[in-house]
Amino acid sequence: MLGLGIESTAHTFSCAILEKSGNKGKILSDVRKIYRPEDGEGIHPREASRHHVENSSMVLSECLQEAKIVIKDLDMISYAAGPGLGPCLRVGAVVARSLASFHDIPIYPVNHAIGHIELGKLLTGSVNPLVLLVSGGHTMLLAFLNKQWRVFGETLDITLGQLLDQFGRSIGFASPCGKNIEELASSSSNYVPLPYSVKGNDVSFSGLLSATKSAAEKNKTDACYSLQETAFAMISETVERALSFTQKKELMIVGGVAANKRLSEMLKDVCKRHRSKFYAVPMRYAGDCGSQICWTGLLESQVKQGAMLKDTFVRQSWRLDSVKVDY
Amino acid sequence: MKLFKKGAEADLYKTEWQNSKAILKIRKTKTYRNPSLDSKIRKQRTIKESQMISLVKSLGVPTPLIHFVNLKTSSIIMQEISGTTVHDLPESRIVELSLEIGRLVGILHKNGVMHGDLTTSNFILFKKTVFVIDFGLSQNTIKPEDHAVDLRLIKEILNSAHAKIMMSSWKNFLRGYKNVVGNVYYSKITKLVSDIESRGRYAEVV
Numbered sequence: 001m002l003g004l005g006i007e008s009t010a011h012t013f014s015c016a017i018l019e020k021s022g023n024k025g026k027i028l029s030d031v032r033k034i035y036r037p038e039d040g041e042g043i044h045p046r047e048a049s050r051h052h053v054e055n056s057s058m059v060l061s062e063c064l065q066e067a068k069i070v071i072k073d074l075d076m077i078s079y080a081a082g083p084g085l086g087p088c089l090r091v092g093a094v095v096a097r098s099l100a101s102f103h104d105i106p107i108y109p110v111n112h113a114i115g116h117i118e119l120g121k122l123l124t125g126s127v128n129p130l131v132l133l134v135s136g137g138h139t140m141l142l143a144f145l146n147k148q149w150r151v152f153g154e155t156l157d158i159t160l161g162q163l164l165d166q167f168g169r170s171i172g173f174a175s176p177c178g179k180n181i182e183e184l185a186s187s188s189s190n191y192v193p194l195p196y197s198v199k200g201n202d203v204s205f206s207g208l209l210s211a212t213k214s215a216a217e218k219n220k221t222d223a224c225y226s227l228q229e230t231a232f233a234m235i236s237e238t239v240e241r242a243l244s245f246t247q248k249k250e251l252m253i254v255g256g257v258a259a260n261k262r263l264s265e266m267l268k269d270v271c272k273r274h275r276s277k278f279y280a281v282p283m284r285y286a287g288d289c290g291s292q293i294c295w296t297g298l299l300e301s302q303v304k305q306g307a308m309l310k311d312t313f314v315r316q317s318w319r320l321d322s323v324k325v326d327y
Numbered sequence: 328m329k330l331f332k333k334g335a336e337a338d339l340y341k342t343e344w345q346n347s348k349a350i351l352k353i354r355k356t357k358t359y360r361n362p363s364l365d366s367k368i369r370k371q372r373t374i375k376e377s378q379m380i381s382l383v384k385s386l387g388v389p390t391p392l393i394h395f396v397n398l399k400t401s402s403i404i405m406q407e408i409s410g411t412t413v414h415d416l417p418e419s420r421i422v423e424l425s426l427e428i429g430r431l432v433g434i435l436h437k438n439g440v441m442h443g444d445l446t447t448s449n450f451i452l453f454k455k456t457v458f459v460i461d462f463g464l465s466q467n468t469i470k471p472e473d474h475a476v477d478l479r480l481i482k483e484i485l486n487s488a489h490a491k492i493m494m495s496s497w498k499n500f501l502r503g504y505k506n507v508v509g510n511v512y513y514s515k516i517t518k519l520v521s522d523i524e525s526r527g528r529y530a531e532v533v
Contacts, residue, residue, distance in 0.1 A: 083528075083529045137528065137529075138528060139528075140528075143487065145487070145488075145490060146490050146491070148490070150486065150487035150488075150490060151483065151486075151487055152483070152484075152487050152488075153483070154527065154528065155527070155528065156476075156523060156526065156527060157526060157527075159528060191361045191363050191364060193363075193364075193367075196364065196368065198464065199443065199464070199476050199480065200443060200444045200445065200446065200464065200476075200480035200483075201446075201480065201483070201484075202476075202479075202480065202483070229360075229361040229364060230364065233357075233359070233360045233361065233364060236357075236359055236360075237335070237336070240335040240336070241335035241336075241444075242335075243335070244333065244334050244335040245335070245414075245446060245448060245484075245488070246488070265359070266359035266360075267359075269357075269358055269359035270359060273333070274333065316529075317529040318529065319528075319529045
């Protein structure tokens with residue numbers, strides 16, 4: 001079965017084509033164009049959606065070429081229906097709807113966050129993991145139970161990605177800033193005390209953000225180092241709590257911040273202590289991509305008919321723990 | 328000494344204290360954590376836990392006896408409560424006991440204590456008495472917002488780990504809680520719980 005997945009929740013516009021046979025999936029192509037705001041600025045939803053509109057046809061045709069197929073070969077089309085930025089989401093939805101209605105191909109609205117998890121499972125081979133989803137939009141610990149992903153812990157305010165981006169922008173980087181912060185952090189080992197806020201299985205980052213901003217006025221490098229150490233230790237602790245509570249033997253980390261090496265290093269250590277296996281989604285597929293949407297759509301198409309066009313809206317605040325998973 | 332449980336934060340060993348069964352709870356160094364952050368956290372929580380366990384006992388909340396505290400190794404020797412954690416009980420029992428759990432949490436809050444880690448694994452049923460354990464994240468606080476964080480956590484745990492009985496046990500919990508803290512405070516806290524939830528990511532905007 002051949003599927004096309006369209007991702008446009010935030011700064012990335014991406015199309016991917018996957019082939020599914022049985023439980024196996026193969027990525028035939030995955031093309032992305034990423035909107036880059038100016039240094040020190042964040043995503044402007046209108047500008048980002050304009051970027052997506054301008055690049056959508058190019059990304060789509062490149063993705064078809066690379067997979068060496070034509071639209072008529074497609075068995076289904078899926079798009080990220082949420083959660084995300086409204087104007088951006090709508091671009092992907094419009095592309096998906098146009099293709100689906102013109103070529104009469106079944107269409108599937110997909111939850112972007114579930115996409116991260118399902119693609120992670122496909123690429124890492126993890127079967128029953130505790131999932132740490134860390135990105136610009138999410139910071140959540142999840143486990144699957146009774147047909148739904150259940151939240152064991154999450155951020156009470158901003159996400160790990162937002163923490164890194166907002167701090168990074170305040171010292172002049174452009175979003176996403178994770179990589180710049182990681183580089184700067186690696187040249188310091190001077191820990192400045194910062195607020196450490198773990199509330200049971202939940203974390204809160206807003207106080208840490210303000211404190212790190214003031215710490216950066218004295219020394220940017222130390223601030224980056226201490227920010228990573230504090231925030232990642234908080235995450236690692238909640239992961240430990242959830243591992244010990246759920247007794248899961250696998251941990252899988254997905255989402256954009258999964259690309260951070262220091263975070264992986266700390267989580268590997270946690271897993272060793274709890275004799276759990278550690279799975280990290282490959283770097284290229286950690287961030288937002290069409291593949292995550294396509295694979296989830298393909299999974300859904302096993303048990304569901306395509307959606308009616310009138311039901312193919314976008315949902316900006318679509319929480320993943322409200323999605324029933326039947327496949 | 329036999330390793331009894333590898334918790335998230337600490338390792339628990341079975342041991343003895345003056346011929347009675349005891350638990351050694353030791354917060355070991357976490358190698359992934361920056362050393363100065365690590366020692367600060369371990370020390371702080373060991374002190375907090377031992378103080379709070381003794382304090383709340385005087386409020387009538389059943390907790391284990393603290394025998395000995397060693398700050399150098401961040402360890403506590405305490406009485407062993409050889410019952411079953413509420414997490415591991417049959418679902419119908421969890422629903423029943425939620426009333427008592429709510430009552431105990433109400434007593435804590437009424438006396439300015441936030442537990443900080445309200446999960447079903449931190450309540451142990453032993454001979455018809457529910458004991459509360461693990462006060463490492465507890466705080467002395469009379470701020471309603473902090474108390475609401477406590478309630479939100481147990482709600483989240485019921486929702487994720489005990490999804491099938493979530494509604495009935497949450498209702499019982501709230502009933503037990505309300506009986507202790509009274510109507511006015513109850514309404515205030517439950518309102519705050521919704522506030523916290525709505526602040527979360529992609530919360531349903533009502």
